[in-house]
Amino acid sequence: MKYLIESETLKKLDHRIKKAVKLIKESIGNNPIIIRHHSDCDGYTGAVAIETAIDNKLISRKKWHYLKRSPSRAPYYEYRDAFWDISNHLKDISHEKIPLLLIMDLGSTDQSLFAIKLAKLYGFKVIVIDHHQPTFENGKAIIEKHTDVFINPYVVGGDSNLTAGMIGAEISRFIKKQPVHHLPAIAGIADMAEGKDIEGYLNVAKQKGYSKKLITSIARCIDFQAYYINANSKMTHDLLLSDLKEQKVKAFLIENEIKKLENEAVEKLKALSKISGSQKKIIQIDVSNIYRGSYPPQGKSTGLMFRYYEKQFEEKILVLGVNDSSITIRTNFNDFDVNELIEKLRQKLKHGAIDGGGHEVAGTIQFAASVKNDVLRLIKQYAK
Numbered sequence: 001m002k003y004l005i006e007s008e009t010l011k012k013l014d015h016r017i018k019k020a021v022k023l024i025k026e027s028i029g030n031n032p033i034i035i036r037h038h039s040d041c042d043g044y045t046g047a048v049a050i051e052t053a054i055d056n057k058l059i060s061r062k063k064w065h066y067l068k069r070s071p072s073r074a075p076y077y078e079y080r081d082a083f084w085d086i087s088n089h090l091k092d093i094s095h096e097k098i099p100l101l102l103i104m105d106l107g108s109t110d111q112s113l114f115a116i117k118l119a120k121l122y123g124f125k126v127i128v129i130d131h132h133q134p135t136f137e138n139g140k141a142i143i144e145k146h147t148d149v150f151i152n153p154y155v156v157g158g159d160s161n162l163t164a165g166m167i168g169a170e171i172s173r174f175i176k177k178q179p180v181h182h183l184p185a186i187a188g189i190a191d192m193a194e195g196k197d198i199e200g201y202l203n204v205a206k207q208k209g210y211s212k213k214l215i216t217s218i219a220r221c222i223d224f225q226a227y228y229i230n231a232n233s234k235m236t237h238d239l240l241l242s243d244l245k246e247q248k249v250k251a252f253l254i255e256n257e258i259k260k261l262e263n264e265a266v267e268k269l270k271a272l273s274k275i276s277g278s279q280k281k282i283i284q285i286d287v288s289n290i291y292r293g294s295y296p297p298q299g300k301s302t303g304l305m306f307r308y309y310e311k312q313f314e315e316k317i318l319v320l321g322v323n324d325s326s327i328t329i330r331t332n333f334n335d336f337d338v339n340e341l342i343e344k345l346r347q348k349l350k351h352g353a354i355d356g357g358g359h360e361v362a363g364t365i366q367f368a369a370s371v372k373n374d375v376l377r378l379i380k381q382y383a384k
Contacts, residue, residue: 005200041190046168
């Protein structure tokens, strides 16, 4: 079976993908499979596609013990997730069999290293499918030697535009042939992918009756559900894989509510924006009193304002969604790299509890509240 599109990056990842498919197929019905994924549309899309393919090959009496899927709020595989995955496995009746841990849309940076090492210590086999820039050491991704299969476009010269959800949907088709032709487009649109791969997947989805408008609508709805649910929900599965007519009805209802909430947020955040700079605009927004416990959350609010101000200004812009102990970044500055910035902050603020990550031009930085002003100052220096 061929990939849904012609992609140079998929070709370069082919041997890794085939190795992952082989390991998953060998585990189905024989070993427990735990799917751990980021709690956003890209993570859900790839994970649900693979979960459905595995589920369709399992006999009913084995499903509960042999297949589990859980979303993660953090953009990395953290100790808390590893603790629960290992603990739940050890108390399961199938705990004597070696589990396969499939980590999707997270797991490539040194922040995931301890948790992955812990899972390996307990005998887990580990597959990471991700598209975030890995932590490299001596030219090699440090996570790779601690996994059984490591799939990430960066290790073959690609970038984040081939998303984890796209790769996951492709892998699901090699496990069991199923109608997931529209899923890679949903994943890519949700993560704002650009280039030939997303255009190819949009064409594939269009041939199956999915317009770009509907793809975008479903992607927004999945992110909306992910914010409120953060659990293994049949509703998310239905929105991704029910028939086309049903998807349109559900997406229309949910998106109307999303638009209302987002429009309200934009109006509030415009009043809280501080704009500086001439050739480059730095827009600092206090999001501390708007997002707590309500939609859109900090990251989504910052993304909304980035898109709003991108239309307002011809200049390059940097949007900072500022909270008491975190800052979310969205920018189109050339050569900006959130992960590089985090490393510089760690070096200069050694007692600032600096953490976080993301893509080069979109991510979140966490820190001790006491160094908030220092972090802001250093971010602006880095931007210049």
